[in-house]
Amino acid sequence: MTPVEPITGLRARHPLEERPACPAPQPIVEVDRLSLYYGEKPAFQDVTLSINKGCITALVGPSGCGKTSFLTCLNRLTDLITGCRVSGRITIDALDVLAPSTNVIQLRRRIGMIFQKPNPFPLTIRRNLEFPLREHGLQDREQITQTMEATLRDVGLWDEVKDRLDSPALALSGGQQQRLCIARALALFPEVLLMDEPCSALDPLSSGVVEDLIVSLRSHYTVLIVTHNLAQARRIADYAALFWVQNGAGQLIETGTAKQIFEEPRDPLTAAYVSGMRG
Amino acid sequence: MAKTLSRLQNPREWLALVFVWGAAALVTATFCWLLGDIIRHGLSHISWTFLTAPPENAGRRGGIGPILVSTSLILGVCLAVSLPIGIGTAVLLAEFTSDQSLFGWMTRRSLDILAGVPSIVFGLFGNAFFCKTLGLGFSILSGGLTLACMVLPILIRSTEEGFRAVPASYRLSAAALGLSRTTTLVHLLLPAAVPGLLVGLVLGVGRAIAETAALIFTSGYVDRMPESLLDSGRALSIHIFDLSMNVSGGDANAYASALVLVIMLLAINGTASWLATYGLHRKVVTV
Numbered sequence: 142m143t144p145v146e147p148i149t150g151l152r153a154r155h156p157l158e159e160r161p162a163c164p165a166p167q168p169i170v171e172v173d174r175l176s177l178y179y180g181e182k183p184a185f186q187d188v189t190l191s192i193n194k195g196c197i198t199a200l201v202g203p204s205g206c207g208k209t210s211f212l213t214c215l216n217r218l219t220d221l222i223t224g225c226r227v228s229g230r231i232t233i234d235a236l237d238v239l240a241p242s243t244n245v246i247q248l249r250r251r252i253g254m255i256f257q258k259p260n261p262f263p264l265t266i267r268r269n270l271e272f273p274l275r276e277h278g279l280q281d282r283e284q285i286t287q288t289m290e291a292t293l294r295d296v297g298l299w300d301e302v303k304d305r306l307d308s309p310a311l312a313l314s315g316g317q318q319q320r321l322c323i324a325r326a327l328a329l330f331p332e333v334l335l336m337d338e339p340c341s342a343l344d345p346l347s348s349g350v351v352e353d354l355i356v357s358l359r360s361h362y363t364v365l366i367v368t369h370n371l372a373q374a375r376r377i378a379d380y381a382a383l384f385w386v387q388n389g390a391g392q393l394i395e396t397g398t399a400k401q402i403f404e405e406p407r408d409p410l411t412a413a414y415v416s417g418m419r420g
Numbered sequence: 421m422a423k424t425l426s427r428l429q430n431p432r433e434w435l436a437l438v439f440v441w442g443a444a445a446l447v448t449a450t451f452c453w454l455l456g457d458i459i460r461h462g463l464s465h466i467s468w469t470f471l472t473a474p475p476e477n478a479g480r481r482g483g484i485g486p487i488l489v490s491t492s493l494i495l496g497v498c499l500a501v502s503l504p505i506g507i508g509t510a511v512l513l514a515e516f517t518s519d520q521s522l523f524g525w526m527t528r529r530s531l532d533i534l535a536g537v538p539s540i541v542f543g544l545f546g547n548a549f550f551c552k553t554l555g556l557g558f559s560i561l562s563g564g565l566t567l568a569c570m571v572l573p574i575l576i577r578s579t580e581e582g583f584r585a586v587p588a589s590y591r592l593s594a595a596a597l598g599l600s601r602t603t604t605l606v607h608l609l610l611p612a613a614v615p616g617l618l619v620g621l622v623l624g625v626g627r628a629i630a631e632t633a634a635l636i637f638t639s640g641y642v643d644r645m646p647e648s649l650l651d652s653g654r655a656l657s658i659h660i661f662d663l664s665m666n667v668s669g670g671d672a673n674a675y676a677s678a679l680v681l682v683i684m685l686l687a688i689n690g691t692a693s694w695l696a697t698y699g700l701h702r703k704v705v706t707v
Contacts, residue, residue, distance in 0.1 A: 216596060218592060218595055218596060221591070221592070221595055223518045223520075245598075246598045246599075246600060247598070248598070249595065249596055249597065249598035250597075250598040253596070253597075254593075254596035256589065256592065256593060256596075258589065260587075260589040260590070260592070260593040262590065262593070262594075262608055263590075263612065272607065273597045273598070273599060276597075276598075276599050276600070276603050277598065322593070325597065326596075326597070329597065329598065
């Protein structure tokens with residue numbers, strides 16, 4: 142296993158822009174014939190997909206077609222599930238994700254994840270951000286404080302919480318908790334951010350705030366977002382991929398730019414899904 | 421109350437209400453009567469001298485000083501051994517073995533059976549193993565180790581429940597942030613599992629401190645001040661048993677000793693629940 146490099150310094154941070162553009166297509170994540178089984182039951186099979194750097198890719202499709210399972214392969218959270226088997230190949234910037242020798246701790250620092258339900262730790266707001274940073278080797282108090290402030294500003298939470306950093310994170314509202322979780326992930330400087338329906342457990346207002354935040358991440362981070370909200374996918378995504386259950390397992394039906402998927406779908410299933418006739 | 425009563429027009433609901441209130445009242449009344457009896461007979465005998473002086477004339481006169489020391493030492497040995505083993509096993513069962521694994525199943529079943537084994541059996545085991553095989557003789561060490569065996573099943577099972585009560589999302593989000601299992605365990609799961617640990621501790625210590633049968637065969641009867649852990653020492657519960665069953669005219673001191681035992685138990689329970697509510701807020705902050 143390669144040793145974990147500690148976070149020693151801060152990368153140059155640019156405040157997130159309002160509506161940054163998606164850069165020219167340059168694959169960062171390559172998924173090749175990926176399949177996942179829970180015991181004997183396949184969750185999805187033979188998914189081949191490449192994710193472009195600095196863009197927002199939306200995974201859409203009905204429930205139970207393997208979108209979330211697909212995300213958890215990328216940061217190997219699947220390791221935590223007993224009886225779960227993954228085959229195929231995933232590379233992230235030449236790193237072979239599924240290789241047994243890959244350091245998962247380092248991998249998960251490069252690939253952050255946001256869950257459907259906000260899940261801050263039952264600690265103070267400050268400790269929620271400070272604790273993962275310290276665990277990844279950042280000990281300098283000054284740098285920790287700077288990173289904390291910068292990421293909280295990035296997610297638009299700084300003004301709301303700067304006077305109560307030492308109060309419990311669980312006392313925040315749902316939307317604030319979710320933004321804190323995003324800040325916590327961003328504090329580790331991930332390259333890729335996996336988001337599993339990050340807005341679906343939030344009220345419409347908070348959902349809008351988080352959605353705007355996701356848009357502002359474009360070009361700074363590569364975002365892969367699972368969403369059931371087609372309108373949202375249409376608003377924010379640069380690329381889209383449609384998953385569907387066929388022959389008892391999730392399959393990737395069609396992938397392309399969001400514009401193409403939503404306006405000129407090639408597959409009849411995609412056409413039916415995006416027009417609201419199915420799914 | 422009036423609102424509740426007006427809703428209860430069905431006679432069967434009345435009956436149910438009378439039954440549940442009656443049952444609760446019966447339990448509370450029994451406890452109060454017991455406590456009242458002990459306080460009434462024991463309180464007047466308790467004094468600083470009683471708590472510090474050695475027993476005289478087989479305990480009819482004098483105090484319980486050496487007995488309190490022996491009791492604390494036995495409890496200390498018991499906790500020093502059972503806490504690390506208990507937490508370790510609970511962590512293994514809750515975090516590192518799957519629900520389906522044969523090892524986990526067998527360990528859990530054995531613990532559940534052990535938890536129900538009569539204390540006299542533990543006493544005989546302790547006598548055979550610690551006193552004779554290991555050659556520790558009748559000693560505070562033997563007694564403490566025997567109690568540890570007795571307390572462990574309760575402690576492990578409730579600590580394990582404490583770990584299982586921690587939401588799975590903590591583990592997932594910690595893993596997704598690239599935190600190691602050890603870090604997650606020490607900084608997140610352990611503090612969150614403390615309430616379960618404390619419940620086990622209170623139940624376990626309660627069982628240990630009140631134990632008589634297991635200690636008669638292991639820590640012995642001697643009511644002198646112990647000089648080391650290898651000396652025999654008389655526990656408070658044995659002292660009460662001896663005074664009330666074997667020593668005529670020892671009732672007054674038996675009551676006073678029983679009152680001290682009850683106060684100790686209440687103090688331990690109180691400390692544990694205080695710890696659960698306030699002492700750990702610095703570590704884990706929920707709303």
